[in-house]
Every structure is written in structure tokens, then in C-alpha cells.
Amino acid sequence: MDEQTAQFRLDFKQKLIDWLQLEGLKPEDILDDAPLFKTGLGLDSLDAVEIVVALKREYGIPQELMENNRAIFATFATLADFVQTNKK
Amino acid sequence: MTLQPSKVLGIGLVSALGTGVSATVPALYADNPRLPALPTCLKTDLHLPVFDVPGLSRQPDQPGGVSMQLLRLALDEALADARLTKAEMRRLRVGVAIGTTTACQLNNVPFYAVLRTGQRPAPEPLLDFLNGNLAELIHRELGLHGPQITVSNACASGADAIGLAHLWLHQDMCDLAIAGGTDELNKIPLDGFNSLGICSPLPCRPFDAERRGLNLGEGAGVLIMARTEVPDRPGTTFTVNGFGKTADAYHITQPSPDGTELEKAIRQALAQAGLASDDLGFINAHGTGTQANDLTEASVFARLYPDGIPYMSTKALTGHTLGAAGAIEAIFTLLMLREQRAARSHRFSTLPPDIAFAPLRENLPLKDKRFALSTSLAFGGSNTAIILGIQ
Amino acid sequence: MLFLNTACILEDFSDEELKAVRLANGLRRADRLTSLAAAALFRALPERLPHGFSPETGLLTISSFGPHKTVFAMLDDILDFPEDQILPTKFTHSVHNAVTSYLGTLLGLHGPAFSLTCFESPIFTLLETAWTILESGLCHQVLALAIEERGLLTAEATKTCPQRFPVEPREAVGVFLASSAPTDFRLTLDRAKQLPRHAENPFGLPDETLEAFRTRQSFTLGTTCP
Numbered sequence: 001m002d003e004q005t006a007q008f009r010l011d012f013k014q015k016l017i018d019w020l021q022l023e024g025l026k027p028e029d030i031l032d033d034a035p036l037f038k039t040g041l042g043l044d045s046l047d048a049v050e051i052v053v054a055l056k057r058e059y060g061i062p063q064e065l066m067e068n069n070r071a072i073f074a075t076f077a078t079l080a081d082f083v084q085t086n087k088k
Numbered sequence: 089m090t091l092q093p094s095k096v097l098g099i100g101l102v103s104a105l106g107t108g109v110s111a112t113v114p115a116l117y118a119d120n121p122r123l124p125a126l127p128t129c130l131k132t133d134l135h136l137p138v139f140d141v142p143g144l145s146r147q148p149d150q151p152g153g154v155s156m157q158l159l160r161l162a163l164d165e166a167l168a169d170a171r172l173t174k175a176e177m178r179r180l181r182v183g184v185a186i187g188t189t190t191a192c193q194l195n196n197v198p199f200y201a202v203l204r205t206g207q208r209p210a211p212e213p214l215l216d217f218l219n220g221n222l223a224e225l226i227h228r229e230l231g232l233h234g235p236q237i238t239v240s241n242a243c244a245s246g247a248d249a250i251g252l253a254h255l256w257l258h259q260d261m262c263d264l265a266i267a268g269g270t271d272e273l274n275k276i277p278l279d280g281f282n283s284l285g286i287c288s289p290l291p292c293r294p295f296d297a298e299r300r301g302l303n304l305g306e307g308a309g310v311l312i313m314a315r316t317e318v319p320d321r322p323g324t325t326f327t328v329n330g331f332g333k334t335a336d337a338y339h340i341t342q343p344s345p346d347g348t349e350l351e352k353a354i355r356q357a358l359a360q361a362g363l364a365s366d367d368l369g370f371i372n373a374h375g376t377g378t379q380a381n382d383l384t385e386a387s388v389f390a391r392l393y394p395d396g397i398p399y400m401s402t403k404a405l406t407g408h409t410l411g412a413a414g415a416i417e418a419i420f421t422l423l424m425l426r427e428q429r430a431a432r433s434h435r436f437s438t439l440p441p442d443i444a445f446a447p448l449r450e451n452l453p454l455k456d457k458r459f460a461l462s463t464s465l466a467f468g469g470s471n472t473a474i475i476l477g478i479q
Numbered sequence: 480m481l482f483l484n485t486a487c488i489l490e491d492f493s494d495e496e497l498k499a500v501r502l503a504n505g506l507r508r509a510d511r512l513t514s515l516a517a518a519a520l521f522r523a524l525p526e527r528l529p530h531g532f533s534p535e536t537g538l539l540t541i542s543s544f545g546p547h548k549t550v551f552a553m554l555d556d557i558l559d560f561p562e563d564q565i566l567p568t569k570f571t572h573s574v575h576n577a578v579t580s581y582l583g584t585l586l587g588l589h590g591p592a593f594s595l596t597c598f599e600s601p602i603f604t605l606l607e608t609a610w611t612i613l614e615s616g617l618c619h620q621v622l623a624l625a626i627e628e629r630g631l632l633t634a635e636a637t638k639t640c641p642q643r644f645p646v647e648p649r650e651a652v653g654v655f656l657a658s659s660a661p662t663d664f665r666l667t668l669d670r671a672k673q674l675p676r677h678a679e680n681p682f683g684l685p686d687e688t689l690e691a692f693r694t695r696q697s698f699t700l701g702t703t704c705p
Binding site for chain 3: 211336
């Protein structure tokens with residue numbers, strides 16, 4: 001993994017912690033391959049819509065790119081890669 | 089435990105179908121109902137159709153805002169229908185139970201825009217909020233003596249108000265009760281429901297395979313309820329027969345998919361009414377047009393009625409009127425019983441594979457069925473079932 | 480007559496206490512109003528949490544100003560961001576029944592749940608409604624909370640209406656557990672008995688009422704006139 005990606009992922013972990021109020025977690029507690037929903041971070045449907053809006057705000061990613069695109073929400077790494085690729 | 093029914097001496101309502109019962113009844117059964125349209129009463133960049141009250145000259149600058157204005161229209165009609173004088177209202181013990189969502193928060197954007205800068209905004213919106221608790225306002229204006237409560241239970245508020253009034257009357261806490269709900273079209277829930285992705289950009293299609301979410305609406309409904317000993321008035325005697333209330337304890341926004349608690353609420357209402365499920369002529373469902381709600385309700389109906397039962401959602405006619413919904417829809421249910429005709433569930437055409445049987449595709453004559461059920465499912469998993477009847 | 484197992488008015492919740500309650504109970508997204516309610520429950524009924532209530536227990540909440548801080552947080556979004564960038568969690572928490580939903584889910588309560596709001600006599604109204612629900616037979620126990628949070632709105636209400644709010648309403652949570660089974664602590668509710676509001680006390684309650692709750696002395700609760 002190149003340094004730019006590593007730094008992006010670290011920052012993005014902190015952003016998720018802030019957005020989703022994951023109060024007890026620090027970035028190093030989130031494993032790259034951790035599933036986001038059901039297991040792993042155990043996020044739910046409300047978190048999903050929160051993430052979509054937060055990504056629109058923070059990175060200018062249009063909603064259409066995220067709709068019907070469940071694969072990007074599989075793990076932290078899949079989401080981080082998607083955001084890194086598509087952010088404005 | 090079985091309770092005596094409460095009588096309903098008068099009804100009043102206002103919705104997208106019009107102001108008053110006589111405007112509402114033909115519209116309930118019309119072939120081509122009015123469609124929702126982009127809002128003109130509030131400023132929004134969202135392209136979401138809504139159902140507004142036609143011909144309303146909006147008066148937001150008053151305690152309780154437009155929600156109170158709508159409530160007054162319904163209340164005045166209900167009191168006139170019940171033929172109650174103001175003097176009688178002051179002499180008797182009269183309770184007030186009103187459901188709402190928008191009128192119990194101070195959500196005035198220009199007011200807050202100033203307040204958050206540290207400046208002092210013009211006080212009127214704050215005064216209108218402090219003086220605008222709806223039950224307190226009615227209690228004060230009519231000089232009433234009796235219990236009063238404003239219910240803020242999201243989409244079940246109006247139904248909950250009716251249910252609480254029914255319990256008050258049974259427990260002899262008052263002789264009469266003004267029970268109902270109101271909500272105006274407001275930017276906060278519009279933006280909020282849109283952020284959750286549950287608003288449809290098209291006219292809503294409750295229970296349909298192609299449904300894409302809800303349309304917001306506005307309106308108010310009021311019932312004047314009384315203890316069962318009160319003499320019948322001329323005309324149809326309406327009753328509230330049962331009230332069931334449960335909570336999913338599942339999630340802050342999603343209903344519990346299997347609907348166990350909704351089913352329990354319906355059975356509670358039946359038990360309270362002393363009725364069997366076969367005694368019901370139809371179900372006026374909550375039927376918002378969202379994936380989750382309609383699926384949950386339909387699953388419960390299929391479990392309770394393996395051979396089917398007539399059901400509909402009237403939200404295709406009025407939109408989701410939030411705190412008013414339970415009250416407006418209770419009145420629709422009473423009117424359908426009076427007319428002995430259940431209204432079709434508009435804009436339903438294709439049965440989804442996961443729903444057992446379709447809602448009504450046509451208006452249906454009721455063969456001397458005197459009772460029906462109205463369900464309301466609140467955000468956060470609160471389930472209310474009201475059984476209404478005619479004598 | 481209402482039989483009370485628990486009746487206490489609690490105040491002074493630090494941010495650390497609220498955070499600890501959230502972390503310990505998976506109340507991750509809970510806003511401050513909900514956190515206050517949960518923290519008060521943990522102080523008042525620690526031995527009953529989280530699974531010590533029968534699932535059919537009823538749940539009531541009442542508040543005058545409700546989740547006003549979260550409503551204003553949502554208005555911040557509306558003022559500062561495009562309309563399709565409102566954060567949904569703020570909206571879902573901006574309604575009075577969000578607290579009820581959180582607590583009900585935490586405690587596994589399936590009984591009748593109502594969120595109520597009034598400015599006059601919130602404690603009387605809360606307990607009268609608890610009594611109504613118990614009498615109906617819909618459940619045999621009711622957990623009832625009155626919650627008031629301080630913020631920009633309560634401060635502005637005080638500046639705007641000094642006669643009505645001579646001091647800013649106290650931030651407090653009242654926790655009541657009522658049941659059908661008789662207890663020694665009995666409350667008679669008399670709507671006709673009107674008491675002056677003590678604006679400097681939590682929920683405007685008179686000193687005598689607060690003392691009666693504190694000492695678990697059976698008494699008659701009246702309404703507090705505005």
C-alpha cells in the first residue's frame with residue numbers, strides 16, 4: 001500500500017468515527033478488512049444513509065454513484081478505496 | 089379486558105381531499121383523485137411531490153402555527169357536528185388529547201439563523217411556540233376542565249390521542265373528549281425524510297411492487313368523544329371500540345420486519361372491543377408507500393387473515409399527514425362504515441412477490457359490517473391499532 | 480391512586496457520565512437528551528438494567544422543550560448545507576419520541592409507549608397518564624420519565640419571557656416506576672389541587688413535592704399553575 005493510501009485510510013477512519021459517533025474507537029481499532037455492516041463494525045441502515053450524505057458533503061461524491069452499489073459498503077477497505085477514487 | 093365503546097358525537101377534518109366531511113366523502117371514492125404536486129407553501133430545492141390542503145390561506149404567525157389553523161378548522165366542524173355549545177363545554181369535564189409532530193418543536197429557520205449568531209431574534213416565533221402547545225391552547229381557549237395532553241409520537245400521534253381519550257372516558261376522567269391530530273407541511277420533515285431516502289419523487293403507491301416511498305401531506309382530524317351512556321344523537325352513531333398499543337423495541341427508524349408487536353396491538357384492540365377478527369369489515373392500513381412499512385403490515389394482515397381481508401391505504405389520497413394521520417384515517421374509517429363502502433387503495437396495480445394478497449382494487453360494498461380497524465406505525469417502532477364502529 | 484416503586488428527580492450529569500452510559504449500553508448515536516434519560520435510569524434503577532423489566536412494561540416520556548438542541552443542529556444543517564445534504568441521524572433524533580424509542584429498545588420494552596409534551600404541570604401529566612395506562616390493563620407496570628435539557632432555546636425563553644421563566648428551566652430527569660401492585664408509596668392525583676409553580680426547582684415543582692418524592696411520603700399531587 002502506498003503512503004498516500006495509508007494516510008488517506010487513517011484519516012478516513014477518524015472521519016467515520018466522528019460521523020457515526022463511534023465513541024469508544026480509535027482509528028487503529030478499525031481493521032481495513034473489517035466488514036462494515038451486520039458484523040465487524042456492526043453498522044445499520046441508518047448508518048448507511050448517514051455515510052452516503054457525509055460522503056456527498058465531505059468529498060462531493062454524487063448520490064447516484066453510491067446507489068445500487070452495495071459492494072462498496074462491504075468492508076472498510078472497499079469503502080475507502082471507492083472514496084479515494086471518486087472524491088473531488 | 090373489554091371496555092365499553094366510546095361514542096363519537098362529532099367529527100371534523102381537513103386534508104388534501106378538502107375541508108370538511110362533505111367535501112371528503114365523494115373524494116374518498118372518486119376515480120381520479122388529485123395528485124400530489126411540488127410544494128408551493130414552502131421553499132425547497134427538492135423535487136418531491138406533496139399533498140397540501142387546497143385553497144388554504146396560510147396563517148403561520150400564530151401560536152401553534154398552520155398546524156393550529158388546520159386543527160381549528162377540524163375542531164370547529166366537529167363541535168358543530170356534535171351540536172355542543174361553548175357553555176356546555178365549560179360546564180362538563182372535557183379532556184383534550186391532540187397528536188402532532190411539527191407543532192411541538194421550534195423549527196423556525198429564520199428565527200434560529202439569528203439566534204445562533206448570538207443576536208436576539210424577534211420573539212414572535214418563540215412566543216408562538218411557548219403558547220402553542222396544542223392541547224393547552226384548546227384547553228385555555230375553550231375554558232375547559234379536564235385532562236389535557238399533546239402527544240408527540242411521530243406517525244402514531246393522532247391515533248394515540250384517540251386511544252388515550254378512549255381510556256380517559258372509560259375511567260370517568262372526563263365526560264367528553266376532544267381527540268385528534270394535526271400537522272402542516274413543513275420543511276423539516278420534508279428534508280428529514282428525504283435524507284433517509286424514503287420520500288418518493290412520484291405519487292406514492294402503497295403496497296405496490298413499484299413503490300418508492302412516501303409523499304408528505306398535511307391536515308387535521310378531530311373527534312368529539314363521549315362516554316357510552318351519553319344519549320345517541322340523530323344520524324349514525326359512531327364509536328371507538330378498541331385501542332391496542334405496543335412497541336417493537338427493534339430500531340430507531342425501521343419497523344420490526346415480522347410485525348409481531350403490530351399483530352399484538354391489533355389483538356389487544358380486538359380484545360378490548362370484545363370482537364373477533366372476523367367482525368372487522370376492512371383494515372385502513374398505515375400504508376405509507378415505503379418498502380419496509382408496507383411489507384411489515386401486509387405480513388401481519390396475512391397472518392391474521394390467511395384467507396384475506398379487504399384493506400387499503402388512504403395515503404395515496406392524502407399523503408402521509410404524520411401527527412394527523414391517525415385521526416384523519418380514523419375518520420375516513422368511520423365514514424366508510426357509514427357509507428357501507430370501503431374505498432379502493434389508489435395507485436396500487438402490481439402485487440409484489442412478498443405480499444400475500446392485494447389491497448382493494450375497487451371500492452367495495454360492505455355487507456352489514458359494522459366495525460373496522462385503522463393502524464398507525466410510528467417511526468421508532470410504536471404500533472397503534474384503533475377499532476372503530478357504527479351502531 | 481398510583482403506586483410508585485421509584486420516584487426521583489436527578490440532576491447534574493457531566494459529559495463524562497453521559498459518554499460512559501452511551502458506551503456501556505451501545506447507545507452510540509444517542510443525542511444528549513437521550514443520554515440524559517439513560518444516565519438517569521442508570522442512577523435510579525441500576526439493578527434493573529438492562530433486562531430487569533418485564534417486556535410488557537409501558538414507557539412514557541414527557542418534556543416541555545424536547546430535543547431542542549438536536550432540532551437546532553438540524554437547522555444548522557439546513558442553513559449551512561444544500562438541502563440534499565442534511566444528515567439523517569440528526570433528523571431522526573429531532574423528534575420527542577426518539578428518546579422513547581432508544582430506551583424501549585435498550586430495555587426490550589414492548590408495552591404501550593407514548594411521548595408527551597406540555598409546558599404546564601409536566602410531572603402531573605406524566606403520572607396521570609401512567610395511571611391511565613395502568614388502569615386500562617394494557618400493562619401492569621409503567622416506566623415514566625420527565626426530561627428537560629438546557630441549551631440555547633431555554634436560555635432564550637428565559638430572556639424573552641422572564642415572567643414565565645424567571646430563571647432558566649433546570650436541566651433534570653424525573654424517573655418514576657409505577658405499578659398496579661400496591662406499594663407503600665402512594666400518590667393521589669388531584670387535578671383540582673393547584674399549587675404555585677416554583678420556577679427555580681426542577682420541572683417547576685414545589686419544595687413540598689420534591690421533599691415527598693425524596694422521603695417517599697405518600698401524598699396528593701396537584702397541578703402547578705403557570
